[in-house]
Amino acid sequence: MFNFIKKLLGAGARSDDETLNEQIQDILPAGLIQLAVAGENCDSIAGASGLFGLEHTNPVPVNGIKGEIKYINRLLCPCGKYLMAHRLGSIKAPGSEGAVDVYETVCSELAHWDIMYFHFYHPRRSLMVPKNYSRDAFHSQFSKTIIGMTTNTACRNFPAGMGQIVTEMLGPTFGASVMKKIGYKTSQPFKRPAAHIEKIMDVIQTGLFEGHVSGDVLNCEAEKLMAVRLRNEEEQK
Numbered sequence: 001m002f003n004f005i006k007k008l009l010g011a012g013a014r015s016d017d018e019t020l021n022e023q024i025q026d027i028l029p030a031g032l033i034q035l036a037v038a039g040e041n042c043d044s045i046a047g048a049s050g051l052f053g054l055e056h057t058n059p060v061p062v063n064g065i066k067g068e069i070k071y072i073n074r075l076l077c078p079c080g081k082y083l084m085a086h087r088l089g090s091i092k093a094p095g096s097e098g099a100v101d102v103y104e105t106v107c108s109e110l111a112h113w114d115i116m117y118f119h120f121y122h123p124r125r126s127l128m129v130p131k132n133y134s135r136d137a138f139h140s141q142f143s144k145t146i147i148g149m150t151t152n153t154a155c156r157n158f159p160a161g162m163g164q165i166v167t168e169m170l171g172p173t174f175g176a177s178v179m180k181k182i183g184y185k186t187s188q189p190f191k192r193p194a195a196h197i198e199k200i201m202d203v204i205q206t207g208l209f210e211g212h213v214s215g216d217v218l219n220c221e222a223e224k225l226m227a228v229r230l231r232n233e234e235e236q237k
């Protein structure tokens, strides 16, 4: 516990993340600052249950929008690759203040797809990681920026469309070097695994979801699946 506090205060020679003070300064949107500073300073939310970060009932506590992006950009999938991510929308989570943000993530090998949940009403980012993920070492410059392949908005045709978003955000030259570092392959065809689409359907079917999941984002796969499921349910009545 003592080591943990030392790290938080930035007293150690090596830090696992930005200092608490830096993270508070980083909170966006501005209207959130007071609420987030007063929020629980924690690695996981008290009383939360379910898989950490992977179920909406146990979202990752972070410090505002930039906190979400910086957290995702440091995650490594089980094969040790960086992630690409976009925000599908938000979900009203029972028992927690405000909304829980819902991100779709995939590693640069397109092998590990997930839906991750964030609660951004906290003064700092969690030091915990979702099951089977790890964290890249803290980089004294890079980890202090939001440069990566994560966006707070919904990406059409994810993850192929991320190339355009990153190019618009960072310019063609710098954008290309970031994509290279992350291992983004423009030419690689992709298809969401059926089990992953099921996960997205589960989010929608909670009835608590507000966001951008549409035929556009999912290439109609989810809507087709929904239609089939509803038809089967009807037939069983």
Ligand SMILES: [Zn+2]
Binding pocket: 077, 078, 079, 080, 081, 107, 108, 109, 110, 111, 112
């Ligand atoms: Zn992977």
